[in-house]
Amino acid sequence: xxxxxxxxxxxxxxxxxxxxxxxxxxxxxxxxxxxxxxxxxxxxxxxxxxxxxxxxxxxxxxxxxxxxxxxxxxxxxxxxxxxxxxxxxxxxxxxxxxxxxxxxxxxxxxxxxxxxxxxxxxxxxxxxxxxxxxxxxxxxxxxxxxxxxxxxxxxxxxxxxxxxxxxxxxxxxxxxxxxxxxxxxxxxxxxxxxxxxxxxxxxxxxxxxxxxxxxxxxxxxxxxxxxxxxxxxxxxxxxxxxxxxxxxxxxxxxxxxxxxxxxxxxxxxxxxxxxxxxxxxxxxxxxxxxxxxxxxxxxxxxxxxxxxxxxxxxxxxxxxxxxxxxxxxxxxxxxxxxxxxxxxxxxxxxxxxxxxxxxxxxxxxxxxxxxxxxxxxxxxxxxxxxxxxxxxxxxxxxxxxxxxxxxxxxxxxxxxxxxxxxxxxxxxxxxxxxxxxxxxxxxxxxxxxxxxxxxxxxxxxxxxxxxxxxxxxxxxxxxxxxxxxxxxxxxxxxxxxxxxxxxxxxxxxxxxxxxxxxxxxxxxxxxxxxxxxxxxxxxxxxxxxxxxxxxxxxxxxxxxxxxxxxxxxxxxxxxxxxxxxxxxxxxxxxxxxxxxxxxxxxxxxxxxxxxxxxxxxxxxxxxxxxxxxxxxxxxxxxxxxxxxxxxxxxxxxxxxxxxxxxxxxxxxxxxxxxxxxxxxxxxxxxxxxxxxxxxxxxxxxxxxxx
Numbered sequence: 001x002x003x004x005x006x007x008x009x010x011x012x013x014x015x016x017x018x019x020x021x022x023x024x025x026x027x028x029x030x031x032x033x034x035x036x037x038x039x040x041x042x043x044x045x046x047x048x049x050x051x052x053x054x055x056x057x058x059x060x061x062x063x064x065x066x067x068x069x070x071x072x073x074x075x076x077x078x079x080x081x082x083x084x085x086x087x088x089x090x091x092x093x094x095x096x097x098x099x100x101x102x103x104x105x106x107x108x109x110x111x112x113x114x115x116x117x118x119x120x121x122x123x124x125x126x127x128x129x130x131x132x133x134x135x136x137x138x139x140x141x142x143x144x145x146x147x148x149x150x151x152x153x154x155x156x157x158x159x160x161x162x163x164x165x166x167x168x169x170x171x172x173x174x175x176x177x178x179x180x181x182x183x184x185x186x187x188x189x190x191x192x193x194x195x196x197x198x199x200x201x202x203x204x205x206x207x208x209x210x211x212x213x214x215x216x217x218x219x220x221x222x223x224x225x226x227x228x229x230x231x232x233x234x235x236x237x238x239x240x241x242x243x244x245x246x247x248x249x250x251x252x253x254x255x256x257x258x259x260x261x262x263x264x265x266x267x268x269x270x271x272x273x274x275x276x277x278x279x280x281x282x283x284x285x286x287x288x289x290x291x292x293x294x295x296x297x298x299x300x301x302x303x304x305x306x307x308x309x310x311x312x313x314x315x316x317x318x319x320x321x322x323x324x325x326x327x328x329x330x331x332x333x334x335x336x337x338x339x340x341x342x343x344x345x346x347x348x349x350x351x352x353x354x355x356x357x358x359x360x361x362x363x364x365x366x367x368x369x370x371x372x373x374x375x376x377x378x379x380x381x382x383x384x385x386x387x388x389x390x391x392x393x394x395x396x397x398x399x400x401x402x403x404x405x406x407x408x409x410x411x412x413x414x415x416x417x418x419x420x421x422x423x424x425x426x427x428x429x430x431x432x433x434x435x436x437x438x439x440x441x442x443x444x445x446x447x448x449x450x451x452x453x454x455x456x457x458x459x460x461x462x463x464x465x466x467x468x469x470x471x472x473x474x475x476x477x478x479x480x481x482x483x484x485x486x487x488x489x490x491x492x493x494x495x496x497x498x499x500x501x502x503x504x505x506x507x508x509x510x511x512x513x514x515x516x517x518x519x520x521x522x523x524x525x526x527x528x529x530x531x532x533x534x535x536x537x538x539x540x541x542x543x544x545x546x547x548x549x550x551x552x553x554x555x556x557x558x559x560x561x562x563x564x565x566x567x568x569x570x571x572x573x574x575x576x577x578x579x580x581x582x583x584x585x586x587x588x589x590x591x592x593x594x595x596x597x598x599x600x601x602x603x604x605x606x607x608x609x610x611x612x613x614x615x616x617x618x619x620x621x622x623x624x625x626x627x628x629x630x631x632x633x634x635x636x637x638x639x640x641x642x643x644x645x646x647x648x649x650x651x652x653x654x655x656x657x658x659x660x661x662x663x664x665x666x667x668x669x670x671x672x673x674x675x676x677x678x679x680x681x682x683x684x685x686x687x688x689x690x691x692x693x694x695x696x697x698x699x700x701x702x703x704x705x706x
Contacts, residue, residue: 084188086224086233087242091192093221095183097679098176098195113314113349115170116304117149117163125164125288126300133157133299149174150181153299159244159274160298164281168350168690169303171278172248178276179246191244191274192237196220197680198247198277199436203260209268213245214238219682241272250279250287252436252689258283259290266296303348308334311346318360330370341380342373350690354384357675358391385694389421390414392674408670410663418695420667421676423659425686425695436692437683440588440665441643444497444650452649453490460633461486467626492637497650501682502641503590504597505574518567522560529558553612560608569598569638587682588665591644595636602635603628 120126133156153161165171179193186192196216206212217224217234224233237243250258258279269275277295279287281302288294312334319327333339334346345351359366372380393414399407427446428435465482469475508515533554573594610627614620636645647664655662668684671677678687686692 082229082233083236083240083242086229086237087188087192089223089229090194090217090221090237090243091183091186093223094192094194095180098180102176102180113170113173113306113352114310115174115306115349117174117301118304120164120300120302122285122300125162125285125294127294127297131157131297146177146181147185149178150185153178153182153276156297156299158271158297160269160295161276162284162295162298162300163276163278164284164300165278165303166281166348168348168688170349171280171303173349174303175246175248175276175278182244191242193244193246193276194221195246195248197252197436197683197685198250198261199252199434200680200683201247201261203257203264207264209245209265209273210238213243217243220680241274244274244276246276246278248278249436249689250277251283255283255286256290258287262287262293262295263291266293269296271297305347306349306352308337308343308346311343311352314352315346315355315360318356324363324365326365326367326370330366330373333370333373339370339373341375341377342369344377345373345380345384350688351381351384354381354388358384358387361395362391364391381690382694385691388691389418389676392676393417396674398670408673410666410670412661412667412670416661417667417671417676419658420660421671421686422695422698425692428686428692429696436685436689437680438668438677438685439683440584440647440668441499441501441591443654443660443664444643444646446659447650447653449494449497449646449650452653453493456493456649457486457488457490460489463629464633467629470622471626489637493642496642496646499640499642499646500575501587501591501643502573502575502594502639503587504572504594506572515571518571522567525558526555526560530555553615556608556612566638568601569635572597573639573641575641583679584682584684585665585669588644588647591641594639594641595644598635598639599632600635602631602633602638604631605634606631 126132153159163171163174175195179195182190182193194213194217196213200216201209201212203212206215214235217237221234224237250261253261265275265277275295275298277298294300312331315334316331330339330342334342337343342355346355355369359369368383369380372383393412396407398409398411424438428438461482461484464485465478467478468481469478606627606629607624608627609631610620610624613623613627651660651664652662654660654664661667668677672679672684676687676691677684679685
């Protein structure tokens with residue numbers, strides 16, 4: 001039999017191993033309550049044991065049979081119309097994402113930076129010319145328009161391109177511009193270019209590029225999972241070569257991983273698979289040397305230094321018609337070479353952008369450029385990075401009215417912005433496996449969760465102890481149960497701090513059978529609870545009429561309670577990759593909404609339990625309050641996605657240490673609007689890796705207590 005069958009069987013065995021003892025405890029407890037060996041208040045505990053045992057036993061009576069019946073049902077294949085529609089949707093989403101990025105970075109305002117690119121002269125880094133293209137590879141080294149670069153790319157036999165360069169030379173900028181140009185001129189039969197961070201590919205989890213690309217499309221562009229597009233659209237698009245992966249930042253991976261990645265790329269691609277890859281020149285050369293092979297059929301281009309005259313011309317075009325009097329001498333020194341450090345920094349697209357962002361956009365006195373421009377290029381670069389955060393904060397004040405994409409929503413002191421980003425950059429640098437992706441749910445991993453778990457366990461334990469004391473009217477019972485609940489909570493919520501976000505999905509179409517399965521399980525559980533209740537009653541009082549009359553309460557509470565709490569939660573709950581969330585903020589909201597849904601379901605169970613207990617002549621106020629509290633705890637504990645709760649438990653602790661603001665998500669969103677961060681699907685990344693490294697290696701800044 002298959003491994004999935006044995007997984008179902010093992011899960012069923014574990015459920016039965018817990019469920020049957022709970023049912024036995026319920027029967028024994030009922031006898032003790034009936035014989036008045038224990039107080040009447042323990043009947044609530046007996047009822048909860050009965051419900052829990054019925055849930056576990058009843059839920060596992062039919063899964064293996066249900067799986068066996070469903071396993072052979074083939075999924076319908078998507079049609080050509082579905083694939084065409086999906087490509088158009090994907091192209092629109094990618095274009096919207098990167099047009100916003102272009103605007104944030106001012107990449108085409110007033111014109112693209114005049115950085116020339118040409119085919120590499122290092123023959124050991126590229127494949128045989130006749131394999132790369134028919135005839136001459138047309139990357140002549142001129143400052144050609146991006147349209148010419150796209151045309152040259154389409155002329156390649158396999159349409160594979162490697163963009164090399166040193167830090168800050170504009171590799172990512174060129175990749176973004178090329179993606180948008182390919183989208184603008186895309187024909188219906190051409191694939192859709194999608195830019196992804198290479199650091200996100202774990203080739204141990206996804207040995208083939210196609211497998212990882214499928215998972216990334218589902219995560220970053222979940223509109224492809226819409227029911228109207230047909231099943232498995234991301235997998236179909238990738239399998240048919242309808243997606244052109246643009247992998248940015250191969251150099252951000254560890255040394256041995258880069259070589260493995262190149263090997264995996266060569267093994268994953270056939271002649272119809274296209275690819276664009278960016279990497280630093282030294283790291284790519286080392287990976288090629290390690291594996292003893294190049295990227296098959298890929299053209300390799302490198303940037304040429306921007307001439308001082310071209311850099312000065314670009315800066316002059318960015319200045320107002322009548323600039324400050326100090327600007328002409330600086331531009332003249334740049335053209336004539338009397339400011340060598342400034343010429344070296346301005347020879348790259350990053351350096352040119354830093355000069356523009358820190359001195360031209362704020363409109364401040366540029367005199368330091370002339371003084372530092374005659375010194376060290378490294379000192380000038382650090383000076384520009386130090387000025388970047390205050391410059392961006394000052395030139396983009398908070399928006400007063402509606403949300404604007406390029407202006408923050410809140411006012412943040414520049415020194416605190418620098419402190420918080422420094423903390424985040426250092427946390428990222430400690431993760432060599434993924435030094436770029438910053439996820440809001442990862443904040444819970446940046447500090448020890450033990451104090452939070454202990455505190456939450458103590459609070460919930462005290463609350464549960466008080467509830468048990470009030471329900472049983474036995475103080476010792478509450479004192480006994482409180483530490484047990486506290487210990488269980490402290491242990492069980494440990495997984496919250498490593499769980500990914502999820503979202504509630506109430507779509508019934510295509511999932512009706514699954515929902516009916518929840519109803520079926522609820523009926524089976526109700527039958528099990530009723531049967532156990534009848535048997536326990538017959539052991540105490542051999543009157544079948546009385547036994548049947550009292551069986552409806554545990555049956556209703558067990559069956560309907562299962563339906564509204566674990567059943568509905570499991571049916572509704574979906575991981576991020578199966579949801580409509582495509583940005584960090586949307587995943588945060590989605591997991592928050594899922595938490596609220598679990599709370600409402602738990603309160604519904606508590607309300608039902610309180611009503612049934614009240615009808616059984618228990619004090620209404622007491623049982624209703626106790627039922628709602630216990631239902632709330634059940635709703636919070638159930639489920640597989642508690643990222644929002646972990647975030648809410650962790651961020652206040654980080655804020656008290658001055659490492660992040662209390663409104664951490666608002667800060668990250670505003671850092672994105674300021675142009676300091678960018679979004680890559682549900683992740684944040686530093687927009688410029690050089691800024692991230694500059695902050696990470698800077699001096700430790702004292703944390704200010706809020």
